[in-house]
Amino acid sequence: MEVRTELRFEGPGRLQVSHQLRSPSGPASPWQKRFVAALAGHEPQVPAPGPFRLSGASGDQRLATPVLPARQALGALAGSLEVAGQLSGVALAAPVVRWEERNWLVGVRQHLLLELDLQPLEAIPGLDLALVLAPVRPGAVLQAAPTGLVPAPRGHRGGRRPLIWPLQPGQINVLELRCWRWSGLGVGAAAVGLALPLVLALQATRRRLGFGWPELPA
Numbered sequence: 001m002e003v004r005t006e007l008r009f010e011g012p013g014r015l016q017v018s019h020q021l022r023s024p025s026g027p028a029s030p031w032q033k034r035f036v037a038a039l040a041g042h043e044p045q046v047p048a049p050g051p052f053r054l055s056g057a058s059g060d061q062r063l064a065t066p067v068l069p070a071r072q073a074l075g076a077l078a079g080s081l082e083v084a085g086q087l088s089g090v091a092l093a094a095p096v097v098r099w100e101e102r103n104w105l106v107g108v109r110q111h112l113l114l115e116l117d118l119q120p121l122e123a124i125p126g127l128d129l130a131l132v133l134a135p136v137r138p139g140a141v142l143q144a145a146p147t148g149l150v151p152a153p154r155g156h157r158g159g160r161r162p163l164i165w166p167l168q169p170g171q172i173n174v175l176e177l178r179c180w181r182w183s184g185l186g187v188g189a190a191a192v193g194l195a196l197p198l199v200l201a202l203q204a205t206r207r208r209l210g211f212g213w214p215e216l217p218a
Contacts, residue, residue: 007134010067012107038083052080113176117173
């Protein structure tokens with residue numbers, strides 16, 4: 001089975017989480033069925049970790065949250081990872097998720113630390129686990145252990161090619177990144193603030209040259 005968990009940065013303070021589950025053999029496995037049911041809120045014994053919406057056919061399904069405030073989205077991510085371990089019957093430690101965001105008016109500085117302890121999970125033939133980051137520049141990644149990151153294959157949906165972080169069963173997987181996100185509203189306000197003194201200076205120069213105040217057309 002292939003499980004791709006995507007963390008999509010939609011702007012300052014906004015994230016979207018999704019899980020893509022593919023079963024090359026065809027029908028969904030019992031674990032996949034229970035995981036999908038749990039995240040969709042249809043598994044009474046397992047609390048739903050977030051507002052995930054289901055799409056796709058049985059062997060190729062996608063569960064995605066709406067675009068959420070960052071802490072709420074990361075809470076849904078951590079909750080869904082805990083559900084995955086619970087349904088697999090493996091006692092996994094709760095994932096470590098640390099998020100910091102500092103607003104500088106024209107943009108925000110974001111810092112994310114994600115630690116997944118998969119030591120109790122044995123390597124299973126055919127199991128492919130990975131976290132997809134989009135859009136994230138390679139230079140924003142401070143560490144990605146134990147395997148590093150690789151660019152997504154060409155043709156992936158979206159503009160800039162996402163980065164894929166393969167997860168290794170039997171090991172502690174650690175990801176840390178720090179990036180900058182521009183704020184359209186903040187940049188616009190700064191541009192207006194910089195342009196206003198220039199406009200006032202041009203008007204003052206016009207008056208000194210004797211042209212007077214600009215008039216409306218007749």
